[in-house]
Amino acid sequence: MIPEIGHFALIVALFVSVVQAVVPLVGAIRGDRAWMDMARPAALAQFALIATAFGALMSCYVSSDFSVLNVVQNSHTDKPLIYKMSGVWANHEGSMLLWVLILSVYGMAVSVFGGNLPPGLRARALSVQAMIGFGFLLFILLTSNPFTRVDPAPVNGDGLNPLLQDPGLAFHPPFLYLGYVGFSMAFSFAIAALLEGRVDAAWARWVRPWTLVAWCALTLGIAMGSWWAYYTLGWGGWWYWDPVENASLMPWLAGTALLHSSIVVEKRDTLKAWTILLAIVTFSLSLLGTFLVRSGVLTSVHSFAADPARGVFVLALLVVVTGGSLMLFAIRGPALKGGGLFTPLSREGSLLLNNVLMSTASGTVLLGTLYPLFADALDLGKVSVGAPFFNAVFIPLMVPMVVTMAVAPLLSWKRGDLMGALGRLKFAAVAVIAVMVGTWFLGGGSSGPVWAALGLGLAAWLAVGTLFDWAERVRLFRVPFAQSLDKILRLPRSAYGMTVAHLGVAVVIAGITGSSAWTIEKIQVMRPGDTVTVAGYDLTLVGTEDNIPGPNYTTLRAHFSVVRDGRPVTDLYPEKRMFRQPPRPTTDAAIHTNLLGDLYAVIGDADGTGGFVTRLYFNPLVPWIFLGAVVMVIGGLVSLTDRRYRVGAPLRNARAPAKGRA
């Protein structure tokens, strides 16, 4: 019964989405207020229906209803409850349902919080949201119905891929989708603005917080995925430039560009057409990401069995959405007149530079990711494009961007004073030189890689430059301290958001540099009692114990004692788990961190004579990568609490004489 309710709710949601797509749009064209206002209850109904469907699937999973095919294929009664629940979105059908659920949550948010939006814009934006929802609901109902029944129902299910039975990966997809789908808001508002033919500061004020929400969720989602890969795959790496990872990185890069260009639209009323284009591109890349992951057209270490028919449907959807919106942009875009003029050396100019570099980087990642497909289609041979390519292309594009990131906030709008800004950054320059020389010495003179010194120098430049910019804003040490304190308290939250987020980037850069420059990897056969020294730590294999029972697996656990300079530091217990259903092994690395570096141990196969292959790593600064990402997200959240987004700021006539009202 429950699966049928879910299925039925989805079908009704499809019809509601048609109504929500058509009626408000027609109303907006005709100027009929009643028709336009249909969008709000429709969006609420849409959410209620899809949430019902999602709840129905969740209940099937929790009660292990094995008459539902999807549950049979992805669940098992043995599984801990949390993985029964995360099993809902750990498969194709369920994850698509999560996708539309999140879409409907955003739709609902517009109708609930959008009371102060101009009715025409709101109606059009909700109509575009409904069109996207229609496409995906149709996709679910036609190709990937999660409620298909099996008769007779098997006694138990096939179980969930054990790699997915992990807290990091249980919550990775929801955050990733919150990000991907969150960009649909910017997209819908962009299309609505094109239909309306008007983009102004009020529009940007509406789009920016949504983009920021999506960006924060996506950043967190990517960081979680990377963290998961780091501790479960047992390779000691955190990023592989794998197609599925690139699929999430591309919308992130474009979304970051969008975040920055919408600042220019909001503050300076210019770069409008470009911002609209970025909104379209960002959402298209999110769809492309969904397509790449779901269709399995690319060989990826993260590929899960995939179905090409679904890939074709998502591809068609991608073509319609991207092609249609770009066509609309081509027709309506030229009419969007830019407002304020500016010179290249201004804050707008540097934000534009950020945009160009981010988009170019996104484009090269796209090229590298899709190149194997082109090469295969054009019969150029089967190729794979891996980390060396992406590192060679991506890093040179990011370096100038990070260099400008420290300078740009010091430039004023319209016309900046580059020499003045650089002059004020002399402390940052001193810090860079100090860090580079320090790195050189600590790295053992000439033996340390030169680029590691450059990477840490870059991080120092950004960190000190950002802090310095904050100090300038509050006139620290220039005016009496009480006055500075007052400024510190009055500085808008969005300025703090930027400072924190940029500091986060500096932390990430330091982490990436440290981990790629000084990682120590030791692979050997160890017998109980053997000791291996890694980066000054003596790791002794004390022993191994086999067949320890877990909830739905048995495990082989090794015990390493870690000693440094004769003093015990910690004990590491890496495991090799054998799951019962499906019968598959997984590796569980043991990690000891002191925030400056991770000691990372993996136990491998037995060599048959009482020894085990072990992989031991020292990964310096890796925790900084994840920490830095969290700092970036905190920055985003701080910025989100800025009062301009809370108070009824987006009123269209805010710039009219009525300004004094607020």
Added chain:
Amino acid sequence: MTRKQRRLYFVVLGMLALGAATALVLTAMSDTLVYFYTPSDLKTRHVSEGRRMRIGGLVEQGSVERKGDEVRFVVTDLTATLPVVYRGVLPDLFREGQGVVTEGKMDGQGLFHASEVLAKHDENYMPKEVADALKKSGQWQEEGKKP
């Protein structure tokens, strides 16, 4: 600054970025592109020693030999075979009779030195290249598919 000048600035900036990206992509492509071969490909065409490449096929039954931390196994596409040597911990799903993709270099004696054996997350999943290689050698059976 007039509108025209600003537009010129946009265009120049865009061109510069595109030019730089193209130059980077082209140089990186020529150095870093890794080709995929099957064991049969290696029999028929000459592959220069020391060039990084990927090899895919099935791990031959009974071919896995462990000696210390060194693993030797044979990759087959069921018409030709290639011996591989690898140091390190194999991915969890590495098994005899299963599909495998490995990256590394050939030495002069026809032995493939793998630096990476690629992990797959899903045992129902057959790397696309391996499936194609098996289809090419006429040995493809629908075995990697879900029921």
